[in-house]
Amino acid sequence: MTTYAMGIDFGSTTAKTIILDGDGTVVASCIESMGAVSDEGVKASIAGALSQVGITQQDVGFTVTTGYGRRMLDVSQKSYTEITCHARGAVALVPNARLVIDIGGQDSKVIAVDSNGLVETFAMNDRCAAGTGKFLEVLARAVDIKLPEMGPLAMQATKSLKISSMCATFAETEVISLLAEGNGKADVLGAVHAAIAARTAGLVGRVGKRTPIVMTGGVAKNVAAVHHIETAVGQKLVLPPDPQIAGALGAALFALDEIRMAAKRSRVIDEEDRDVNSAMDTARACGPACKSTGTSTAAGQGTEIVVAPPSTAVI
Amino acid sequence: MQSIDTPAPPNVMPPAKKTANRLAATKVGGQIVHDYWSDLFNAKDDGRKVVWYNGTYIPPMFQTMDLAWVHGEAWSAYLAAKHGELPAQKAGEDRGYVRELCSYARTHIGSALLDLRAAVDKAAVDPTDARALTTSKLPPPDMLVNAYPYCSSGQQWDQQIFRLFGKKIPIFNLSIPLLWGGRADAGYLRGSEWEERSKYVARQLRELAAFLEEHTGRKFEYDRLSEVMSYIKKSAELRMEAMDLCTAKPSPASYFDWIVSIAHVNFLPGTQRIVDYFELVKAEIQERIAQGVGAVPNEKYRLFFDGMMNWNKIGWLAEKFAAVNASVVAGRYTHMSFWQEPQLIDLADPIMGMAQNYLICPNNHGAPIMIGEIDRVCDKFDIDGVVLHASRTCRGMTNSQFQIADSAKKHGRQAMTFEGDVVDESFYKDELLNTRLEAMLESMDSRRNYFAKSA
Numbered sequence: 001m002t003t004y005a006m007g008i009d010f011g012s013t014t015a016k017t018i019i020l021d022g023d024g025t026v027v028a029s030c031i032e033s034m035g036a037v038s039d040e041g042v043k044a045s046i047a048g049a050l051s052q053v054g055i056t057q058q059d060v061g062f063t064v065t066t067g068y069g070r071r072m073l074d075v076s077q078k079s080y081t082e083i084t085c086h087a088r089g090a091v092a093l094v095p096n097a098r099l100v101i102d103i104g105g106q107d108s109k110v111i112a113v114d115s116n117g118l119v120e121t122f123a124m125n126d127r128c129a130a131g132t133g134k135f136l137e138v139l140a141r142a143v144d145i146k147l148p149e150m151g152p153l154a155m156q157a158t159k160s161l162k163i164s165s166m167c168a169t170f171a172e173t174e175v176i177s178l179l180a181e182g183n184g185k186a187d188v189l190g191a192v193h194a195a196i197a198a199r200t201a202g203l204v205g206r207v208g209k210r211t212p213i214v215m216t217g218g219v220a221k222n223v224a225a226v227h228h229i230e231t232a233v234g235q236k237l238v239l240p241p242d243p244q245i246a247g248a249l250g251a252a253l254f255a256l257d258e259i260r261m262a263a264k265r266s267r268v269i270d271e272e273d274r275d276v277n278s279a280m281d282t283a284r285a286c287g288p289a290c291k292s293t294g295t296s297t298a299a300g301q302g303t304e305i306v307v308a309p310p311s312t313a314v315i
Numbered sequence: 316m317q318s319i320d321t322p323a324p325p326n327v328m329p330p331a332k333k334t335a336n337r338l339a340a341t342k343v344g345g346q347i348v349h350d351y352w353s354d355l356f357n358a359k360d361d362g363r364k365v366v367w368y369n370g371t372y373i374p375p376m377f378q379t380m381d382l383a384w385v386h387g388e389a390w391s392a393y394l395a396a397k398h399g400e401l402p403a404q405k406a407g408e409d410r411g412y413v414r415e416l417c418s419y420a421r422t423h424i425g426s427a428l429l430d431l432r433a434a435v436d437k438a439a440v441d442p443t444d445a446r447a448l449t450t451s452k453l454p455p456p457d458m459l460v461n462a463y464p465y466c467s468s469g470q471q472w473d474q475q476i477f478r479l480f481g482k483k484i485p486i487f488n489l490s491i492p493l494l495w496g497g498r499a500d501a502g503y504l505r506g507s508e509w510e511e512r513s514k515y516v517a518r519q520l521r522e523l524a525a526f527l528e529e530h531t532g533r534k535f536e537y538d539r540l541s542e543v544m545s546y547i548k549k550s551a552e553l554r555m556e557a558m559d560l561c562t563a564k565p566s567p568a569s570y571f572d573w574i575v576s577i578a579h580v581n582f583l584p585g586t587q588r589i590v591d592y593f594e595l596v597k598a599e600i601q602e603r604i605a606q607g608v609g610a611v612p613n614e615k616y617r618l619f620f621d622g623m624m625n626w627n628k629i630g631w632l633a634e635k636f637a638a639v640n641a642s643v644v645a646g647r648y649t650h651m652s653f654w655q656e657p658q659l660i661d662l663a664d665p666i667m668g669m670a671q672n673y674l675i676c677p678n679n680h681g682a683p684i685m686i687g688e689i690d691r692v693c694d695k696f697d698i699d700g701v702v703l704h705a706s707r708t709c710r711g712m713t714n715s716q717f718q719i720a721d722s723a724k725k726h727g728r729q730a731m732t733f734e735g736d737v738v739d740e741s742f743y744k745d746e747l748l749n750t751r752l753e754a755m756l757e758s759m760d761s762r763r764n765y766f767a768k769s770a
Contacts, residue, residue: 121724
């Protein structure tokens with residue numbers, strides 16, 4: 001039986017693929033940029049993960065997809081929303097997490113998780129790219145720097161400026177105006193990150209603040225975003241080792257559940273068959289008189305199968 | 316962390332085949348609505364004067380005077396439901412009414428602009444363009460009446476129409492003040508504020524009667540009003556009784572059946588025909604209950620819909636929810652409006668009861684009372700989750716939605732918000748609703764499975 005479980009997060013800016021072995025250990029993790037709208041990035045991510053383990057898609061027992069393009073993949077056997085998968089992944093990475101902030105390329109979300117790791121409630125950005133990774137991308141272009149340079153530069157801000165619009169297009173206009181007024185890039189970028197943080201704090205307010213707060217998604221790698229969100233919500237954030245893979249990890253854990261449940265069903269059926277065969281053998285051996293003693297084992301009363309233990313990933 | 320069983324996830328993509336089991340009676344209702352509009356288009360030929368109005372359900376006042384009436388919101392919704400709203404919206408935008416303005420108003424005003432343009436220059440409307448022609452059928456107004464509770468845009472809408480027609484058409488403004496609910500004795504349908512406001516609106520209704528007398532040259536017959544209201548009251552009672560039957564599981568009718576049945580109690584004439592319609596609806600619901608038939612074949616979730624309707628998405632949304640076994644059982648727009656307290660109407664003197672029903676537009680209460688009523692409806696229909704439609708150009712109905720969501724969560728219900736609009740389709744993004752609805756149902760599933768296993 002193939003026991004590898006695959007989770008794919010088909011996002012708007014990056015594709016992430018995680019492969020778990022039968023014990024829930026992460027054996028492959030591959031992140032690829034999506035580039036233009038196509039499935040090339042996600043194909044590369046899947047291929048990269050498979051090659052890390054040295055297996056093919058046929059060796060994968062179950063594949064769950066999530067993210068913006070979750071329904072577009074042929075390999076998908078089930079798909080779940082980013083809410084469900086990020087919550088699952090974040091709790092696997094930080095088991096006592098109670099609030100998950102995920103800022104991805106297309107949307108931002110805040111998810112409250114209960115002590116069982118179940119989604120209690122959530123809130124997402126209402127419209128367009130307000131407060132998302134895409135917002136940062138657009139504004140990085142406006143100040144003519146590369147995305148990874150954005151956070152460190154913003155941390156050098158010394159002036160408190162304000163970006164009032166959360167519409168990426170209007171904010172870009174504001175950024176250009178601020179630069180034209182002679183403000184430095186660092187100060188302008190500080191304002192951009194403060195604007196994102198204010199938006200995120202609003203979502204936290206809607207869901208209800210609870211701790212510990214875990215931040216996932218690509219924006220969690222941005223030091224300025226983390227700093228400003230911590231300031232805005234008044235709470236230190238817990239950052240997993242690789243926050244970008246939380247959604248794919250959650251999807252992979254759901255895939256692992258499927259494999260384990262299928263194995264359980266298979267064992268139950270095997271044992272039921274064995275019990276039935278045993279009962280039939282007994283009946284044949286004893287003859288009709290024996291049946292009245294009621295000693296045979298009825299089908300369906302076989303050994304109780306304990307549900308698989310918590311599928312916490314081992315990173 | 317306990318292992319989570321993973322039931323088949325909901326897939327909110329539009330289904331290949333129709334799943335929603337809409338009430339057959341609503342087809343009859345559709346014909347009644349169609350006949351109303353056809354009749355209206357011929358009003359001038361029939362020698363009737365025409366009132367344009369916006370706001371609450373005041374047509375019984377016009378029907379008493381044998382007038383024809385145009386409800387601006389209803390006209391915009393009618394155009395949207397027939398996918399004929401775009402020329403009117405474009406005409407409104409060309410005039411300078413920005414997209415953020417109430418799309419009902421923008422569409423209605425745009426439609427009036429098209430009509431005026433057509434009157435001045437027949438060539439302005441292409442006679443071969445059916446969509447443009449659809450928006451040039453309204454008979455022009457002889458009177459304007461505004462009766463908008465709560466909404467400030469609505470109160471200015473008819474002022475714009477007034478200006479559009481050269482400030483020459485007599486206009487009456489019925490003021491329906493907010494029920495703040497801040498006094499110590501305040502509550503739903505009770506308290507000193509309620510009593511005072513009821514009298515204030517009732518007095519204005521009598522002034523409206525005088526206005527109509529002045530501009531028609533005829534007497535306002537209160538006996539005739541009572542007769543009209545007898546049909547309205549009976550229809551309203553039947554509608555509420557039929558809605559109450561949907562506490563049954565599975566729910567025999569859905570929010571979308573009630574949505575397409577709004578017109579009949581909102582602006583259609585009070586006649587035996589609408590009474591017959593709601594009797595038909597109620598009978599079909601009773602039959603469905605007896606047979607165990609639901610509005611959604613495999614009802615798994617019971618939802619409450621908050622906010623205005625996307626009038627160009629009725630069928631689409633009905634199918635979307637049905638496809639994931641979600642029965643939208645009740646809503647603020649349908650269950651907390653449109654003569655929802657018919658017992659207040661005394662047929663011997665219906666004015667006070669009418670005024671009181673106008674005051675209890677669901678937006679016209681202070682938040683605690685309104686949200687308390689929403690929670691009561693949710694409890695009554697055993698609602699699992701609340702779907703909040705944040706209409707982009709109807710902020711009046713969306714202002715309190717964060718508080719409604721909070722209250723739903725406190726009562727153990729899931730809540731999700733999606734953005735759309737009443738009649739401007741461009742504000743609706745399918746993927747935004749898909750992701751949020753799917754995520755809400757997934758979390759319901761995982762919690763149900765977890766607690767079932769724990770039991």
